[in-house]
Amino acid sequence: MAETPKAAERIALFERMLLVRRFEEEVLRVAQAHAYVGRQHLHIGHEATGAAVASVLGPEDLFHTTHRNHGYLIARGADPGRALAEIMGRKDGLNSGRGGPWHLCDRAAGFQSTSAMVGGSVGLAVGAGFGLKKQGKTAIGVAHFGDGTLDEGICFESFNLASILQLPVLFLCENNAKEGQRPSSMLAARALRDLPAALQIETVVVDGRDADAVRDAAADAVAFIRAGKGPVFLQAQLERWPGSHQTRPEFPTGVTDLTLAWDRDRISGTHADWIRDHDGILLYAAKLVAEKAVSRDDILAVDGRVTSRIQAARAFAEDSPFPDAASAADGVFA
């Protein structure tokens, strides 16, 4: 088990989580303003997992993500302005406005691709692990995916290959399904981890709301993988954010109010249970303050910084033009 990090590292982790939350809230505002067409898959409620895993990876580690990709891009250092511009289809977007929300990618931040094909990230990360091992590198491949991905055939084949070849791959599974509900009900295995475990892959299950627990579990897993001991399946248990399935963009749990972390009696409304018990951002803020690692003012100062960054990101994205019509065929293979 890793040593308890210093307060400065924990507040940095909190800032990383909050940056993702405020970014996703801005994406919702953009959607409400009809500034992009399509459905958003936000990482709200998954930030403690995403930011904590991102905090233990190095810049050379090759990450592959899914339709629920924004959080990982932002947590690994992609520029929020260019990411938002991409989501809005603008010229200065990370992918010149051609990727959009589902294919948002940033090579410079360690992303090879984003695949909205459920299961795509798993096969791609195994390929990355194979290449990195062949090149004798210490970097690892990472596959982010959800519980619903385990019923795709590519998972079995990828786990099997990674295990047989002892590839340096972290399989990061965000389980946001209620037990017995779709999509994990499509899997005949008793538990998600049974599938990789049957193929001799190390499995770890962690409380995905607890940033400290995820950081420690991810640090141990990454050290194991870098030591050449083979892949690890890290499963983060999460409770789906009530806005996750929405077709009309709204804020079902409100814009995050950090003062609720220490003023819990004010938590109310239809989704009070989720806000109180499952919002990893409020839980981490409450924990840091309770342990006197930081003060309430420190938390609010982080929010001020993060909020200004996101406001600047929105302004940058709004200022960026749409791509020129004449460039429509640029980047097309054939």
Ligand SMILES: Cc1ncc(C[n+]2csc(CCOP(=O)(O)OP(=O)(O)O)c2C)c(N)n1
């Ligand atoms: C191959 C494939 N089948 C179906 C879909 C449609 N689809 C998009 S998201 C999704 C559910 C994914 O669930 P999970 O992996 O648990 O991720 P979560 O959205 O819960 O984070 C499905 C079936 C798809 N994108 N790709």
Ligand SMILES: [Mg+2]
């Ligand atoms: Mg899921």
